[in-house]
Amino acid sequence: MSKNQVNNVFHQDFKIKPIDRQKRLNQKPLLIWFTGLSGSGKSTLANGTEQRLFQNGYHTFLLDGDNIRKGLNKDLGFEKEDRNENLRRIAEVAKLMMEAGLIVVAAFISPYRKEREMIKELVGEDRFLEIFVDCPLEECEERDVKGLYQKARKGLIKNFTGIDAPYEAPQKPFLQLPTSDWSKEECLDKIIGSIKEKITWIA
Numbered sequence: 171m172s173k174n175q176v177n178n179v180f181h182q183d184f185k186i187k188p189i190d191r192q193k194r195l196n197q198k199p200l201l202i203w204f205t206g207l208s209g210s211g212k213s214t215l216a217n218g219t220e221q222r223l224f225q226n227g228y229h230t231f232l233l234d235g236d237n238i239r240k241g242l243n244k245d246l247g248f249e250k251e252d253r254n255e256n257l258r259r260i261a262e263v264a265k266l267m268m269e270a271g272l273i274v275v276a277a278f279i280s281p282y283r284k285e286r287e288m289i290k291e292l293v294g295e296d297r298f299l300e301i302f303v304d305c306p307l308e309e310c311e312e313r314d315v316k317g318l319y320q321k322a323r324k325g326l327i328k329n330f331t332g333i334d335a336p337y338e339a340p341q342k343p344f345l346q347l348p349t350s351d352w353s354k355e356e357c358l359d360k361i362i363g364s365i366k367e368k369i370t371w372i373a
């Protein structure tokens with residue numbers, strides 16, 4: 171679409187506002203964003219976090235790299251530009267889900283600081299909780315959950331994060347979880363303990 175066409179698109183106001191939906195669901199929307207290397211534990215912890223919230227009555231949705239890349243973003247690869255477009259679309263989807271009142275849990279490598287900043291700005295700083303799933307490359311490679319590191323080392327996959335593509339660790343994340351030292355349950359206890367205050371509805 172050309173710039174001209176974008177200029178001819180107008181914002182529509184809805185009668186039902188986000189605040190109405192928040193009151194109905196009795197919760198404040200949030201984006202809980204897991205970032206880290208492949209195999210660091212993002213999906214495991216994002217799933218566990220969603221399960222615990224859901225079982226406690228919260229309205230949630232989980233967005234995960236592999237699944238989104240098989241559907242909405244199946245036209246994108248792993249070049250820097252593609253990763254950025256991947257995350258831009260996901261951020262917009264997460265924003266819509268938050269407007270619907272949901273607590274969104276997201277698990278993406280999201281290797282570039284600048285893109286994570288973009289997501290924070292888009293959804294609002296106070297509603298974006300960045301969780302750094304911190305696991306050394308050596309341990310991720312040893313886990314090699316999907317056999318991708320082995321393929322990357324053999325040169326069968328290009329631009330693999332940590333091997334021949336960068337990962338920029340967060341400098342001031344909301345939480346940093348050393349998954350090579352802490353168990354999954356320890357990490358989940360820390361997450362739930364830290365976000366409890368943020369998700370309680372204050373009328």
Ligand SMILES: Nc1ncnc2c1ncn2[C@@H]1O[C@H](COP(=O)(O)OS(=O)(=O)O)[C@@H](OP(=O)(O)O)[C@H]1O
Binds near residue numbers: 236253254280318
């Ligand atoms: N080149 C390369 N680099 C990194 N990861 C790769 C690559 N090729 C395929 N995969 C698989 O894609 C999953 C990561 O997708 P994401 O959407 O999270 O990546 S990104 O945020 O756009 O960087 C990632 O999932 P996780 O292992 O859960 O992180 C891999 O299964």
Ligand SMILES: Nc1ncnc2c1ncn2[C@@H]1O[C@H](COP(=O)(O)OP(=O)(O)O)[C@@H](O)[C@H]1O
Binds near residue numbers: 207210215353
């Ligand atoms: N503390 C931990 N938190 C999360 N996963 C862990 C932890 N300790 C070990 N693991 C294991 O590490 C692997 C992480 O895989 P996964 O969650 O798919 O990572 P990612 O989504 O980052 O690629 C799983 O096999 C999981 O059982």
